[in-house]
Amino acid sequence: MEHASQDEIRRHVRTYILVFVALLGLTVVTVAVSYLHLSIVPAVIVALFIASVKGGLVASYFMHLISEKKLVYVTLVLTVVFFIALISLPLLGYHDTID
Numbered sequence: 001m002e003h004a005s006q007d008e009i010r011r012h013v014r015t016y017i018l019v020f021v022a023l024l025g026l027t028v029v030t031v032a033v034s035y036l037h038l039s040i041v042p043a044v045i046v047a048l049f050i051a052s053v054k055g056g057l058v059a060s061y062f063m064h065l066i067s068e069k070k071l072v073y074v075t076l077v078l079t080v081v082f083f084i085a086l087i088s089l090p091l092l093g094y095h096d097t098i099d
Contacts, residue, residue, distance in 0.1 A: 019061045026054050 004012075030050050038046065060066040065076075 019057050
């Protein structure tokens with residue numbers, strides 16, 4: 001079993017703390033944006049962008065995906081493509097009924 005040196009452990013802990021601070025900062029930004037009283041579409045776009053950045057940080061560092069192989073990234077991209085397609089299907093149907 002491999003044992004990590006103290007310097008390596010400190011480096012990992014420092015990374016986790018920096019990611020935590022970034023997540024905390026993005027949470028503050030999310031709350032601040034909610035006080036801007038944006039209309040629905042820009043508010044959703046900003047909220048989804050901030051949530052995507054936060055989710056990317058969590059997945060990359062806390063779930064250790066940042067050091068995974070390319071096959072995981074291909075699977076992740078494919079999942080995102082299918083997710084966007086499935087989310088857009090009801091929106092396309094709704095758009096057709098408006099006309």
